[in-house]
Amino acid sequence: MSITGSMNIWKTFPKGGLTPLPMKTRLKDRALWNASIPPLSIVPLLQHKGYPATCLVHPRETVREGMLIGRADSFSGAHVHSPVPGTVKYIEDITLPWGDKTPAVFIELGGEFSRLGKTVYTHPWDGLRADRLLSILADKGLVGMGSGIPVHRKLTIPEGRTVKTLIINGIECEPYLCSDYRIMVEKPEELISGARIAAAITHPGRTIIALSSDGKDAIGALRKKIKELKADIEVRSLWPKYPQGDEKQLIKVLCGEEISPRGTALDTGTVVLNAGTTLSIYEAVVLQKPLVEKTITVAGRALRKQANLKVRIGTPLSDLVEECGGFVQMPAKIVVGGPMTGWGVSELSAPITKTTAGVLFLSAKEVHDSRKTNCLNCGRCLRSCPMGLQPSALYKWVEHSAYEEARSEGLLDCCECGCCAYTCPAQLPLLREIRAGKMILHSGENV
Ligand code: SF4
Ligand code: SF4
Known part of the structure; x- marks a missing residue:
């Protein structure tokens, strides 16, 4: 080359x-189609890397489609808008698929849309x-x-x-x-x-x-x-x-x-x-449109239908299952994001956020379910790593809380692609440990 x-x-x-x-x-x-509007939207005030927006609404308050409900307080923040018209039912803390906790605004659908179905200028x-x-x-x-x-x-x-x-x-x-x-x-x-x-x-x-x-x-x-x-x-x-x-x-x-x-x-x-x-x-x-909806793929053989959808931010996963005709079998694993880098979730109440690329409802056949064993020193993880790292060594350092050793082995260079974990015949949770090690190093730097 x-x-x-x-x-x-x-x-x-x-x-x-x-x-x-x-x-x-x-x-x-499969062409994009507009998913149904959820009767209850769950809108996190943190949907990006950074800090949650400041909540601007109260329970029982009426909101309009596209109305500002969370204000970013710094240059690194992002405003949050209501994806639907309705009434704020309550504001409660939720945990996002990647582990961050954030307040979320629960909005019950009601009233007239400001944009949907109207002339677009x-x-x-x-x-x-x-x-x-x-x-x-x-x-x-x-x-x-x-x-x-x-x-x-x-x-x-x-x-x-x-x-x-x-x-x-x-x-x-x-x-x-x-x-x-x-x-x-x-x-x-x-x-x-x-x-x-x-x-x-x-x-x-x-x-x-x-x-x-x-x-x-x-x-x-x-x-x-x-x-x-x-x-x-x-x-x-x-x-x-x-x-x-x-x-x-x-x-x-x-x-x-x-x-x-x-x-x-x-x-x-x-x-x-x-x-x-x-x-x-x-x-x-x-179109002067706030970010209140996005396109995602909803897939996996546990679903009756797989689809590419345009969905409102805040749509709970349970509504997507309904949109796709329900389950033909119970999913063995639910993943928010792609199968290589996504996050496993257990709750169907988890909402779509601005960074959700897709949701997978995987059948048992689609999930690797063999047992974790000791490292076989096969070198597959090393050969698959696009960054030229030694994932098995990084895994061992992080597992033993030797973060500085992991740093000197290039932990922070990892792009979190998940190739190593995917290829590992021992089923070691390489990506999970590497991500955890990176978070610890970053949090130490931010102290
Ligand atoms: S997740 Fe990190 S260590 Fe593993 S293959 Fe990708 S870049 Fe390499
Ligand atoms: S792929 Fe898995 S078993 Fe093989 S060397 Fe890497 S960590 Fe060890």
């Missing part, structure tokens, strides 16, 4: 990774300054749907820095997940507008939409629309390999640059936004 000037011919990242399982072959052809944005566009994104509560970083923060480029490449990440390499693919097939014009708005803020040298080479319909739809609109955007298709959609791998492949362990994408002159986030930028600026 090599790079020739700006004509980068790498088709995938060089080290480790996995050939993806064919879990989405038929699912990705578009708002021209050409000529708006970058700071005005950024303040719209902050007002609408946008959060990176992959990274969980508030979008206004991600797109604020510090003085003295320049953006060489803006990457719209449509790779979506986890098995099952394909709602970003549906956005690219069904809404190429909106996606391109979102990319142009992001480019108007960050002034990149070039803008690339990256997607998997097996996504023929999306590649065709985007190329056609880019030509029609004469947009200055390249479409780059990469080999389907996991974790191709990881920011570090993507930058390595498309820009030939490595992010240093403590560095960020911007250190390499790159900004990466995922396809769902880019659509939300369009909706915030052109």
